[in-house]
Amino acid sequence: MPARHGGGEAATPSARPTGPVIRDFAPPAAPGPERIEGGHVLLERLDPQRHAEDLFAANQGQDWVWDYLGYGPxxxxxxxRAWQTGMAARTDPYFYALRERTTGRVGGLASFMRIDPAHGVIEIGHIEIAPPMQRTPAATEAISLMIGWAFGAGYRRVEWKCDALNAPSRRAALRYGFTFEGIFRQHMIYKGRNRDTAWYAIIDRDWPALARAHQAWLDPKNFDASGRQRQSLSALTAG
Structure with a gap:
């Protein structure tokens, strides 16, 4: 007798949908540019000799910045510097230091990780922005540049994951235009604690409209003489 499923009806080809065929997809290259340039920020391939001292100083006395990372303070x-040296030697995660153009100082780190060219999937993670760079156009532009690089290289999906208790990271994901996809319960153990992981993603067909929103937010006309934004990125990406 044929196998029966769910309500008891026999399975037939018409009852077994499959996803659309992907045509003309070529696996993109792994991350590799030593430098990605923006108007407010430079992303430089992590080099502990050039980057560790600035970032250590920027984070000193602010141990809370490490709360949701698997390392530090x-x-x-x-x-x-020893930790940076280990990370700089790896290609996944592929780390960048974020150098603010106005000050010339390194104010954060971010990486491409879980890089899967065969499926066109890449994640942006290990994001650590020191307090002086937080809530600045440079910090926002850095992540925007990384998303843009990924889609420009041919990736189909860019992911953002964080501890489900990390409210600032979850707000940031939505601000950039990532779509919330759910929570993986008891996904990880780090620093001896449980982590439920919140998953977010942008896919390639979403990016053109989001890229325009990012560009509109970064436009100098979006800031008044005191540097205050006229329109929030959240409002622009929601639109």
């Missing part, structure tokens, strides 16, 4: 510059 670091007791001294030597320990932090």
């Amino acid at each position: 670091f007791a001294d510059l030597a320990g932090y």
Whole structure:
């Protein structure tokens, strides 16, 4: 007898839908540019000799910035530089230091990770923005540049994941235009704690409209003489 499913009706080809055929897809290259340039920020391939000292100083006394990361805080510059050295030697995650153009100082890190060219999927993670760079156009532009690079290279999906308890990261994902896709319960253990992971993504067909929203937010005309935004990125990406 034929196998029966669910309500008891026999399975037939018409009852077994499949996804659309993907044509003309070529696996994109893995991340590789040593430098990605924006108007407010430069993304430089992580180099502990050039980047560790600035970032250690920017984070000093602000141990809370490490709360939702699997490492840190670091007791001294030597320990932090050693950690950066290990990360800089890897290609997944592929780390960038974020250098603010106005100050010339490095104010954060971010990486491409879980890089899967065969399926056109890449994640942006290990984001650590030091307090002086937080809530600045440079910080926003850095992530926008990384998303844009990924889709420009031919990736189909850019992911953002974070501890479900990390409210600032979840707000940031929505602000950039990522779509919330759900929570993986008991997904990880880090620093001896449970992590339920919130998943977000942008897919390639979403990006053109979101890219225009990002560009509109970064336009100098969107800021008044005091540097205050006229329109929020959240409003622009929601639209």
